Amino acid sequence: MTETKAAPPPKSPSPIPRSRSVLDRFFDLSGRGTTVAREVRGGVTTFVAMAYLVVLIPLIIGDAKDVTGAQLDAAQLTTMVALSAGLSTLLMGLVGNAPLAMAAGLGVTPIVVFQAAPHMTWPQAMGLVVLEGVVIVLFALTGVRTLIMDAIPLAIKQAIGVGIGAFIALIGLVDAGFVGHHEASATPVTLGVFGKLTGWPVVVFCAGLVLMLVLFVRRVPGAMLISIVAATVFAIVVDSVAAVDPKAWGPVEPKLPDSIVATPQFDLLFKVDLFGGFERAGVVTASVVLFTLVLSGFFDAMGTILGVGEEAKMLDDKGRMPGISKILTVDGFGAIIGGGVNGSANTAVVESAAGVAEGARTGLASVVTGGLLTALIFLTPLAGVVPIGAAAPALVIVGALMMMHARKIDWEDLEVAIPAFLTIVLMPFTYSITVGVAAGVLAYTLLKAARGKFGEIHWLLYVLSAVFLAYFALHPIEQALGIN
Numbered sequence: 001m002t003e004t005k006a007a008p009p010p011k012s013p014s015p016i017p018r019s020r021s022v023l024d025r026f027f028d029l030s031g032r033g034t035t036v037a038r039e040v041r042g043g044v045t046t047f048v049a050m051a052y053l054v055v056l057i058p059l060i061i062g063d064a065k066d067v068t069g070a071q072l073d074a075a076q077l078t079t080m081v082a083l084s085a086g087l088s089t090l091l092m093g094l095v096g097n098a099p100l101a102m103a104a105g106l107g108v109t110p111i112v113v114f115q116a117a118p119h120m121t122w123p124q125a126m127g128l129v130v131l132e133g134v135v136i137v138l139f140a141l142t143g144v145r146t147l148i149m150d151a152i153p154l155a156i157k158q159a160i161g162v163g164i165g166a167f168i169a170l171i172g173l174v175d176a177g178f179v180g181h182h183e184a185s186a187t188p189v190t191l192g193v194f195g196k197l198t199g200w201p202v203v204v205f206c207a208g209l210v211l212m213l214v215l216f217v218r219r220v221p222g223a224m225l226i227s228i229v230a231a232t233v234f235a236i237v238v239d240s241v242a243a244v245d246p247k248a249w250g251p252v253e254p255k256l257p258d259s260i261v262a263t264p265q266f267d268l269l270f271k272v273d274l275f276g277g278f279e280r281a282g283v284v285t286a287s288v289v290l291f292t293l294v295l296s297g298f299f300d301a302m303g304t305i306l307g308v309g310e311e312a313k314m315l316d317d318k319g320r321m322p323g324i325s326k327i328l329t330v331d332g333f334g335a336i337i338g339g340g341v342n343g344s345a346n347t348a349v350v351e352s353a354a355g356v357a358e359g360a361r362t363g364l365a366s367v368v369t370g371g372l373l374t375a376l377i378f379l380t381p382l383a384g385v386v387p388i389g390a391a392a393p394a395l396v397i398v399g400a401l402m403m404m405h406a407r408k409i410d411w412e413d414l415e416v417a418i419p420a421f422l423t424i425v426l427m428p429f430t431y432s433i434t435v436g437v438a439a440g441v442l443a444y445t446l447l448k449a450a451r452g453k454f455g456e457i458h459w460l461l462y463v464l465s466a467v468f469l470a471y472f473a474l475h476p477i478e479q480a481l482g483i484n
Contacts (some may be wrong), residue, residue, distance in 0.1 A: 003068070005341075009209065014376070014393045015117060017427030018083075021036075025038055026222025026364055027039070027097055027362040027364045028097070028276060028317075028362065029361075029362060031353075032314075032362055033361065034361040035359075035363065037360030038360065038361070039099075039221050039359070039361070039362060039365045039368065040364075040365075040368050040388070041265030041358050041359060041360075041418030042099060042358040042360025042365040042367060042368075043099075043355055043360060043364070043366065043367070043368025043369040043372070044225055044355075044366035044371045045224050045225045045228075045354050045355045046099075046101045046351060046354055046355030046360065047101070047226060047368070047369045047372040047373065048228050048229075048386060048391060048394075049224075049351040049395065050101055050103060050349055050352075050354075051250055051353075051379070052105065052175075052250075052368075052386065052391060052392070053081070053106075053349070053471060054078060054081050054082045054103070054376055054380070055078070055091055056106075056250050056251045057077070057081045057103070057104040057106075057109055057343070058059045058074045058075075058077035058078045058081055058091030059074065059114055059251055059386060060109055060113060061077055061109065061112070061419075062074035062112045062277075063346060063357075064114070064117055065117070065127065066117040066122045067117065067119055067121060067280065068120060068160035068171050069280075070121065071236065072122055072342065073267070075263070075265055075268050075380075076266075077149075077343065078270045078380050079264040079265045079266060079268075079380070080104070080266075080268050080269070080341040080342050081104055081217050081343040081344070082374070082376040082380065083264075083341060083343070083374065083377050083378045084104070084334075084337045084338045084340075084341045084343040084346055085101075085102060085103035085104065085338075085343070085346060085370075085373045086370050086372075086373035086375075086376070087337055087370070087374065088103075088330070088333070088334035088338070088346040088370075089103075089370030089373055090336050090366070090371065090427060091330050091333060091370075092327070092330045092331075092334070092363065093363035093364065093367035093368075093369075093370055094346070094367060095197035095198060095326055095329075095330050095332045095363075095368030096323065096326045096327040096329075096366075097283060097323060097326070097362055097363035098305075098309070098312075098314070098327050098362075098409045099348055099356055099360035099361060099362060099363070099365065099366055099372070100327065100348045100365055100366060101348070101352045101355070101366060101369045101371070101373075102331070102346045102347060102349065104146055104338055104343055104344035104346055104347075104418055105297070105345060105346070105347040105349065107296050107297075107347075107432060107433065107434065108129075108132075108293060108297050108300065108335075108344065108347060109185045109344045109345070111289070111292050111293055111296060112125055112126070112128075112345070115289050115292060116277070119153050119277070119279040119280065119285055119289070119371035120276065120277040120281045120286070121273070121276070121280065122271075123181055123272050123342075124276040124277035124280055125277065125343075126271075126272050126273075126339045126340075126342050127272045127273045127274040127275065127276060127277055127339065128277050128286065128289055128290050128293060128339075129293065129335060129338060129339030129345045130272055130335070130336050130339035130340055131274065131290060131339075132290060132293040132294050132339070133297075133332050133333060133334070133335030133337050133339060133345065134332075134336060134439055135290075135294050135332075135335060135339075136294065136301075136328075136331065136332035136378050137332035137336070138185060138332075138451075139298070139328075139332070140227070140329040140331070142160050143325070145298070145302075145328045146324055146325055146328065147460060148460060148464065149302055149320075149324065149460040150307070150320060151460035151461055151464070152319075152441065152457070153419075153444055153458075154319045155224050155409055155410065155416040155419065155420050156312075156420065156437070156440045156444060157278050157306050157319035157436065158310070158319065158405055158406075158420070159308060159406075159421075159424050159436075159440060160302075160306050160307055160401060160405045160437060160440075161310040161403050161421070161428070162403055162420075162424045163423050163424040163427035163428070163433070163436045164303055164304065164307035164308075164344070164350055164353075164402060164423070164427060164433065165353075165398070165399040165400070165401070165405075166399060166403065166424060166428045167349045167399075167427040167428045167431070167433065167436075168353065168395045168399050168402075168430040169395060169396050169398075169400065169428075170431075171392075171395055172201075172301050172316050172391075172392035172393065172394070172399070173392070173396060173398045174432050175250060175388040175389070175395075176202065176204075176205035176389045177192060177193065177197075177199060177202045177205065177248075177389065178191070178192065178193075178197065178392075179191065180192055181193070181243035182194055192454075199244070199248050199407075200238045200242055200248070201244070201249050201250070201387065201389045202389070203238070203246050204231055204234055204235045204238060204254075204389045204390060205389040205390075205393060205406030206465075207231060207397060208228065208390055208392075208393040209392075209393035209397075210225060211231070211393075212224060212228075212393045212394065213225035214300050215227060216397060218311045221411055222358065223358075224354055224357065224358055224393075224397070226392045226395060227354060227394075228363055228390050228391055228393075228394060231249050231366050231389070231390035231393070232254060232385065232386045232390040233249060233391065233470075234383075234390075235249070235254035235336055235387050235390055236254045236255065236256060236265060237391065239253065239254050239255060240256075246344075249318050249387045249389065250387060250388040250389070251388065252385070252386060252387045253287075253387065254385060254386070254387045254390070255385070256385070257381030257382070257385065257442070259381060260381055260382060261374075261378055261380055261381075262378065262379070262380045264377040265381075268339050268341060268343075269340075269342075271342060272342070273341055276303055277289070278363070284481050284482075288474070288478060288481070292471075292474065293345065295434060295471055296432075296475070297335055297345055297347055298433050299437045299438070300432075300433045300434055301331045302437070303348045303427075303433035303437055304347070304348040304350050304352070304433065305321070305324075305327060305331070305348050306319070306321070307350070307402060308348070308350070308353050308356055309321045310368065311353050311356045311357070311398075311401065311402055311405075312356045313359055313361075314358070314361070320425060331347060331348055334346035334347060334348075335347065343366075346409075347438055350395075351394075351395070351401060353398040353401075354394040354395065355369065355412055356434060357397065357398050357401055362423075367429075372435070390467065406424070407453075414447070414452075415444070415447045415448060415451065418425060418443055419440045419443035419444035419447065420445060421442065422436070422439040422440055422443050423436045423437065423438070423439060426439045431446075438468035438471060438472065441461060441465060441470050442465050442469070444461070445457055445461045445462065445464075445465045
């Protein structure tokens with residue numbers, strides 16, 4: 001009798017792949033291990049952490065005069081700074097797909113104010129900013145900028161992230177009044193301004209920092225955003241009941257505005273003279289200013305992109321970032337947009353790291369930040385609500401998180417450790433990302449050459465070293481060329 005074989009059990013149907021949403025596909029949310037909620041939270045956090053720039057940059061530019069004695073209107077500048085920051089950040093999100101917010105940079109704006117404007121009119125100075133952006137875009141499109149970033153040794157890239165952490169922590173501490181300086185003091189910086197903590201704004205900062213630390217270590221979602229909002233409410237209450245000098249709060253006094261909506265002023269839009277600065281100030285003077293703008297904008301952005309990218313885990317094991325060409329191109333266009341609307345050069349801002357710490361990993365966070373910044377052209381009074389002391393704790397905590405990357409550096413190898421050390425400490429000590437990068441590259445090239453290890457020096461590092469030497473010797477070069 002033949003044995004009948006039992007039929008094999010029916011195969012269980014293959015799981016139906018879950019369809020990805022439009023946002024997921026466009027920004028690759030699942031590929032980067034994030035969600036819409038995290039991106040929105042990160043985008044809002046970055047916005048709150050950087051909103052003070054929309055108030056501060058117009059104050060810096062509006063307080064200065066050009067060669068003719070003309071001053072730009074602060075209200076018009078505020079509209080332009082918010083508009084250009086919003087458009088640039090939206091572009092970074094949609095094209096670069098990176099959690100990098102953009103705004104007028106504190107590294108480039110003083111060059112426009114103190115080096116360009118004294119020699120030319122405001123439209124001519126902003127014309128140089130546009131040309132700076134054009135040069136940076138050309139570097140990005142031709143691959144030169146990516147080549148430069150790839151030539152930077154991995155240890156220096158890692159040190160850049162650590163240095164930016166120290167830099168933004170110092171910015172937060174200084175802006176909050178926790179660290180300061182007084183002319184009568186024998187030390188460059190002290191606790192507070194007179195060697196002790198004084199005033200309600202410092203109390204607000206300390207309260208916000210304590211709350212943020214507690215919520216953050218307990219992994220409460222939105223810890224930074226919750227703390228910034230709570231500290232802002234506390235500051236508003238303090239300002240209404242205590243006798244606090246408005247100047248003690250910094251550029252933003254925590255006061256509820258009389259009206260939330262304001263009429264945007266577009267009078268400065270496109271009032272730019274591209275090449276007039278060369279005629280007014282002379283080819284040599286204008287060229288030196290343009291060189292300084294390009295160098296500062298180029299390496300400030302490079303450092304920020306690498307530092308924030310490292311924190312967002314977007315770099316590979318060689319310190320390279322996928323899609324970097326698009327990101328760098330957008331960064332260059334940010335400078336063009338900023339100069340074109342008289343809002344100074346836009347660049348990637350270190351405050352983006354606050355959003356990354358809240359989980360931001362894609363350009364969706366930048367779209368959220370950019371949308372909020374753009375909305376500020378109608379809601380500029382809201383930019384004057386959050387005092388710097390309420391947002392500063394986020395910079396301190398992010399600085400601590402970025403400092404953790406120091407463990408990746410080989411501190412036993414002096415040829416690596418010394419350049420890394422100089423990169424890290426000179427960023428906060430000089431308030432310049434460019435100076436830190438320049439010192440690190442120069443030290444690395446010098447030490448490798450001193451040991452006869454020429455094969456370990458990328459040929460482009462020799463070129464960069466020559467450029468950085470010229471940057472550090474800019475003052476004697478200007479004197480030799482007869483530039484005041």
